[in-house]
Amino acid sequence: MISPEADLxxxxxxxxxxxxxxxxEGTFRCKTVIRTPSITLRGAGAGKTRIIYDxxxxxxxxxxxxxxxxxxxxxxxxxxxxxxxxxSIINSSGHPETKGQEVALTVYADGFTMRRCTLSSTQDTLFxxxxxxxxxxxxxxxxxxxxxxxxxxRQRFEDCLIEGxxxxxxxxxxxxxxxxxIRSVYDVRxxxxxAAPAHELRQQEGFLFxxxxxxxxxxxxxxxxxxxxxxxxxxxxRFQDCTYAGHISPAGFDPWNDTRRDLTARFYEAPxxxxxxxxxxxx
Numbered sequence: 001m002i003s004p005e006a007d008l009x010x011x012x013x014x015x016x017x018x019x020x021x022x023x024x025e026g027t028f029r030c031k032t033v034i035r036t037p038s039i040t041l042r043g044a045g046a047g048k049t050r051i052i053y054d055x056x057x058x059x060x061x062x063x064x065x066x067x068x069x070x071x072x073x074x075x076x077x078x079x080x081x082x083x084x085x086x087x088s089i090i091n092s093s094g095h096p097e098t099k100g101q102e103v104a105l106t107v108y109a110d111g112f113t114m115r116r117c118t119l120s121s122t123q124d125t126l127f128x129x130x131x132x133x134x135x136x137x138x139x140x141x142x143x144x145x146x147x148x149x150x151x152x153x154r155q156r157f158e159d160c161l162i163e164g165x166x167x168x169x170x171x172x173x174x175x176x177x178x179x180x181x182i183r184s185v186y187d188v189r190x191x192x193x194x195a196a197p198a199h200e201l202r203q204q205e206g207f208l209f210x211x212x213x214x215x216x217x218x219x220x221x222x223x224x225x226x227x228x229x230x231x232x233x234x235x236x237x238r239f240q241d242c243t244y245a246g247h248i249s250p251a252g253f254d255p256w257n258d259t260r261r262d263l264t265a266r267f268y269e270a271p272x273x274x275x276x277x278x279x280x281x282x283x
Contacts, residue, residue: 004028008051015039023049023087031055035146037079043087046118046161051075056093057100069101069124070131070143076106078146088118096123096165097188103127107173108147112155118163122187125164128173128207129153132198132232154205165189167196170231174205177212184216184225184247192225192247193254197235199266206236206266216247223247228267229254236266250275 002011004026015021015036023041025048032051043049053074059067074091091104101124108129119126130136136148155175162169162180165187184192194214199206216225225247228237252273255262262279269280
């Protein structure tokens with residue numbers, strides 16, 4: 001049983017493939033990377049075992065360089081076959097309107113599974129790798145290779161709570177969300193977006209939300225949140241048998257500001273909802 005006083009990064013670095021790491025109750029304040037494949041990280045419950053850090057995009061490192069979205073994670077998974085259960089991962093920075101993006105969990109790995117966990121932040125809570133091809137090239141001398149590989153990344157989330165404000169589930173991973181609560185929290189900018197997919201045309205799976213509940217804090221305005229908007233052309237999202245609270249815009253989807261990504265976005269919803277934009281469910 002690992003206590004909150006332990007050096008969690010040292011625990012991960014010493015782990016062996018196939019090992020189960022059990023975390024005790026309490027708050028682990030740390031920023032960590034998992035590089036050992038096929039380990040299981042198990043907490044005492046999402047409300048009892050919490051891993052917290054507070055980096056944000058406009059923060060500057062020791063060299064005066066801004067962190068950028070992709071260095072703000074509280075935890076990064078860079079090894080295949082990792083499983084997480086019964087814990088919370090939190091970026092507690094807050095105020096993204098002045099601080100920028102604040103990632104709680106980055107998954108740059110294949111075969112990742114998360115069960116009964118909570119992911120909490122504001123803008124850009126959960127990044128599902130890989131990066132879009134253009135960003136893999138752009139960040140060649142900025143991000144380490146483990147965070148910019150071009151590789152298949154398949155992920156599964158079961159019975160989890162994921163909460164945030166803007167684009168809080170984003171990336172190019174081929175991810176399935178089963179029976180999850182996707183919760184919008186209040187943002188002074190008022191308009192929110194749950195998912196921001198950036199899949200390449202060659203990818204045929206995208207994000208699948210199945211039997212998920214889209215909920216919100218009481219302070220989130222009615223009709224102010226879109227289910228998804230395409231971060232890149234060909235971004236793909238499917239919504240199957242989900243339920244929606246009143247904060248979800250009747251239009252459902254946004255083309256991303258003043259772009260024409262509605263012409264290439266691959267967004268699908270079943271059963272079809274009245275009032276949605278005319279480019280959803282387009283074949």
